[in-house]
Amino acid sequence: MIAKKKKQILVYVYVCGDILHEGHLLQMENGKALGDKLIVGVLTDKAVMEKKEKPVMEFRERLRLVQSLKCVDCVVPQDEYSPLSNLKSMQPDILMESASHIGDFYLEELKREFQGRIIMTPYFPEQSSTAIKNKIKGQKNNEV
Template sequence: MNSNDKIFALPALEQQLNVWRGQGCKIVFTNGCFDILHLGHVDYLEKARQLGDKLILGLNTDASISRIKGPSRPLQDEMSRARVMASLLFVDAIVLFNEDTPLELIKAVQPDILVKGDDYSVENIVGQDIVTAKGGEVKTVPLVKGYSTTNIVKKIENNIKLT
């Protein structure tokens, strides 16, 4: 299997989800931009995957990242980010979404477990009402302190200014 095989359009992902559910798999969902892969991302996704059998990653498109984080972002295009994230052994599927939040994607995926970092409170996680209404769980996992794409970008910018 290569990393491209883990990148799905939503209709194909829905078919794959039916297969996994038929096998009794517990589906975990999380989402994010993942603009520069770093230790914080790896640790977070590894912990999320340990909560179930299959980890689905909703990945913001370039357009949605620009709306959320400003015109200088993303640093990497969506297909580059998708391939990098799909190369992680604990990520089972990637699906891009263009909205500012993953609400519609969560409605379509109907995960058993919805996961975000512990910088969120459960009641403020987008889609928590959808997941809990069908008997699923919403969980937060601890984040590795000091790791963020924003911090990495600032460090690079500061180093450029010093030279």
């Protein structure tokens, strides 16, 4: 009897990746644990600036850092803040979506259009790149 090959479960996560932190890592590791392959979309500068300030790190650097993580199987550029375009072309089974995006302009469309499962992950503001940047700025201001 020939065993039928099981379909691999693809999981999609997306990050800016500017100042990688434990929150990023946990989301990616949890995504990997839910499937066979983890695809990570790294937001281009243009995509990030749809919602936030220009990243400190160059896109190429952010892409390489994410690529180097052992839980990551594939890294792709994400040209819009919404992952919908990448989801349509890659058709993953699961999207890991941060609770920090609740209320974002694209989330309702995403829920309507994406055929897979959306898993909302907790957001810890103290683990955000913005919080880390603000902490660094605060320390510099006190150093004189």
